[in-house]
Amino acid sequence: MKKSLFFDFSVNKKTKTITVKREFAASLPLVWDAWTNANILDKWWAPKGWVCQTKSMKFMEGGFRHYMVRGPKGEEHWSIMNYTNIQLHKEFSGTECFADENVMLNKDFPQSEFRIVFEEKNGRTFIEHFTTYLNLEDLEASLKYGFKEGTIDAFERLDETLETKK
DSSP: OOTSOOEEEETTTTEEEEEEEEEEOOOHHHHHHHHHHHHHHHSSSTTTTTTTEEEOOOOOOTTTEEEEEEESOOOOEEEEEEEEEEEEETEEEEEEEEEESSOOOTTTOEEEEEEEEEEEEEEEEEEEEEEEEEHHHHHHHHHHHHHHHHHHHHHHHHHHHHHHHO
């Protein structure tokens, strides 16, 4: 992560929520596109050494993204993001869960609700990413699986992707 960019990661066990705040050195429309366009998402939505591939995506209220991340040893993890609320260039929210390549829910892993808020200040974009779990055990399992480390890696990849789009 570029040292000059703001980053904050916090866990609230009482509300079962992980909050990530991050600054990106790019305009709001560019950062919004990076979060809502499958071709751009696939360039950064995974930790270093991993590859992301979107199988299908309809970024609209009631739509979803079905995608897979592949690890360096060939392991595959499929997920679904369901979009429930979208306010152009302001925020979007929904649910996320693990699944298989046929869109069947995998209940062995935590499910969560997310909300991502975007704000532009002086040509830079700030996001607040809230992830809320059904119970404390799911939050702790997500942290154990590397939520924080994966987020840091992915955001560094997003920084690199945004540099190529300017």
